Amino acid sequence: MIGGGQGAYIGNIHRLASRLDGAWQLVAGAFDVDPERGRDFAIAEGLDPARSYGSYQDLIAGEAPRADRVDAVAICTPNFTHYPIAKALIEAGFDVICEKPLTATLEDAVALEKLARESGRFVGVTYTYSGYPMVHEARVRVAKGEIGAIRTVQVEYPLEWMATAIEQQGNAQAAWRTDPKKNGRGGSIGDIGTHAYHLAGFVSGLKLQALTADLATFVPGRALDDNAHVMMRYEGGARGLLWSSQVALGNSNGVRLRVFGETGSLSWFQEQPNELILAPLDGRVQTIKRGADDLSEDAKLRIRTPPGHPEGYLEAFANLYAGFAEAIRARTEGRVPSALGQNLPVAYDGLKGVAFVEAVVDSAEAADQPWITPIAV
Numbered sequence: 001m002i003g004g005g006q007g008a009y010i011g012n013i014h015r016l017a018s019r020l021d022g023a024w025q026l027v028a029g030a031f032d033v034d035p036e037r038g039r040d041f042a043i044a045e046g047l048d049p050a051r052s053y054g055s056y057q058d059l060i061a062g063e064a065p066r067a068d069r070v071d072a073v074a075i076c077t078p079n080f081t082h083y084p085i086a087k088a089l090i091e092a093g094f095d096v097i098c099e100k101p102l103t104a105t106l107e108d109a110v111a112l113e114k115l116a117r118e119s120g121r122f123v124g125v126t127y128t129y130s131g132y133p134m135v136h137e138a139r140v141r142v143a144k145g146e147i148g149a150i151r152t153v154q155v156e157y158p159l160e161w162m163a164t165a166i167e168q169q170g171n172a173q174a175a176w177r178t179d180p181k182k183n184g185r186g187g188s189i190g191d192i193g194t195h196a197y198h199l200a201g202f203v204s205g206l207k208l209q210a211l212t213a214d215l216a217t218f219v220p221g222r223a224l225d226d227n228a229h230v231m232m233r234y235e236g237g238a239r240g241l242l243w244s245s246q247v248a249l250g251n252s253n254g255v256r257l258r259v260f261g262e263t264g265s266l267s268w269f270q271e272q273p274n275e276l277i278l279a280p281l282d283g284r285v286q287t288i289k290r291g292a293d294d295l296s297e298d299a300k301l302r303i304r305t306p307p308g309h310p311e312g313y314l315e316a317f318a319n320l321y322a323g324f325a326e327a328i329r330a331r332t333e334g335r336v337p338s339a340l341g342q343n344l345p346v347a348y349d350g351l352k353g354v355a356f357v358e359a360v361v362d363s364a365e366a367a368d369q370p371w372i373t374p375i376a377v
């Protein structure tokens with residue numbers, strides 16, 4: 001693992017989730033931008049001091065010649081570091097699990113996706129919400145035509161934690177997220193809008209044709225948007241509306257997706273992740289529970305506990321890790337991955353996210369907020 005050291009947010013979620021199924025073992029790391037703090041952290045985590053590195057360059061130099069070199073490296077650092085770290089790892093022959101957004105700039109995303117494709121290395125991207133079993137259930141039901149042709153997709157990711165200028169009061173996570181050089185051009189739209197955009201496309205299967213966007217910065221002194229509204233037109237005529245906000249009081253992590261078709265709709269809310277609401281044309285609204293007998297195989301194989309025993313964020317993240325392990329194993333063994341190793345977010349999905357952000361900011365910055373087609377959809 002690179003990043004995710006003392007006081008970091010997402011690194012610990014990766015450590016917990018990767019261990020859940022026993023497919024991964026954390027054996028080496030460069031956990032901190034400060035080499036000494038990173039090594040101390042690694043040793044405190046119980047890692048071999050010889051594999052507790054001060055920098056990602058040292059990790060590559062130390063691991064590359066080992067017979068038991070790491071199988072893959074998780075990148076849990078701020079956005080602007082993803083590209084140089086991933087590039088160096090891929091060039092040294094390592095598979096990569098990279099946090100979203102894939103990179104801070106479109107140029108880097110294009111280069112990284114190309115490098116991943118041409119090298120044959122696996123690059124998984126942790127779009128967390130595509131790990132939930134009931135999100136897979138929604139995807140399967142849409143693909144089966146259960147709600148008919150899609151008319152509109154409404155997706156939102158409201159958060160409240162940046163409703164005041166916490167970046168000016170020593171909050172490390174908010175500080176780099178509001179710095180365009182470290183975060184990228186899109187504030188809320190890059191940080192969480194990319195999750196929403198991926199989720200909408202993952203479940204609906206729709207391909208974006210063009211978008212127009214309105215960005216706002218509500219907190220005085222903030223350099224990037226903290227609220228975004230995006231209208232989308234999908235190929236085939238469906239419409240979409242995406243809202244991301246870091247200043248939406250009352251929302252701890254309110255990811256919500258609603259897909260409306262000709263014969264029904266499906267709704268999923270991240271804070272009630274074990275349920276999917278199906279509203280068919282006849283008005284008999286159903287709550288489909290995780291654990292229902294007739295769930296799809298794609299959902300069932302991502303469930304660990306019996307009905308009524310809640311699963312959530314860590315399990316969803318673990319499903320991504322289990323899928324990444326299966327995809328890498330299958331490649332090594334020269335076979336097609338099982339269903340667990342399919343429908344995973346990979347480098348191209350990461351590129352699509354960054355291209356989406358670029359198009360959103362371009363549209364919002366132009367005087368007439370034009371409709372723009374991202375370079376990867």
Ligand code: NAD
Pocket residue numbers: 002003004005006007008009010011030031032033034055056076077078079081099100101126127128172173176191
């Ligand atoms: P953070 O600021 O809490 O932690 C970043 C960590 O990276 C720190 O430990 C820091 O010391 C380390 N670091 C920075 N540069 C480094 C370098 N060159 N070498 C080694 N370590 C380095 O950040 P965070 O909130 O955990 O976010 C990290 C990444 O995860 C971001 O890309 C963010 O968008 C993403 N993220 C994803 C999700 C999700 O749901 N998938 C949730 C939160 C964050």
